Amino acid sequence: MLTKSSSGVILQLRNVITDLTANQPLKAKEPDESNERHKSTPFPLNIPREPEQLEQEEYPDVKFWTQDEWQDYCDNANEVKVKKLDFLCDEDGNPVTANRLKAMTDTAKKLWGDLYRFGYDPITWRYVGKTADEYYSRNMRISYPEFALCVDNWKAHTFATVRYPDWSSGLRGSGKLTRRFDFTVIYSGSNLCY
16 A cells, blocks of 8 residues: 555656656667576577588588588579578578478577577677577577578578568567566666666
């Protein structure tokens, strides 16, 4: 039961928060390993061991081993329409099929859902934390050898850069996914802290 004085304090706090939010835009901090809520607990998902790095000489038919090769191809494609995921191929250089791309996307969505449940999902893939990226990338490389046919793990990262926005604005925004933990949101200056 609220007393007259406590309801007055609550009203004053509401007014202060309203004034602060009216004068400064709120920004949510990226949910990554550096966030306070993750410092006290270990990463809750099993990160597989790093898959063996493949050697380009053993896969001479793979067209795009580096991201620079892919970028050069896109830049010089002239009038040919290049699809965003055309860099994915099997060890013989054959493009992945539509069914294979669908399976890859379905697996990625499940992994992103795992990250979401534990609060490790970035707002955009460009801001993914190191541990969350390792969880996603290693699982994709193990599940689909096409992602291992490159240097520096760029294919898994580029795939996420292309596919993650649809998942992020679609399923994540639908309310069908739930967080494993209920994070408290605290207003701190111009930022929201979780």
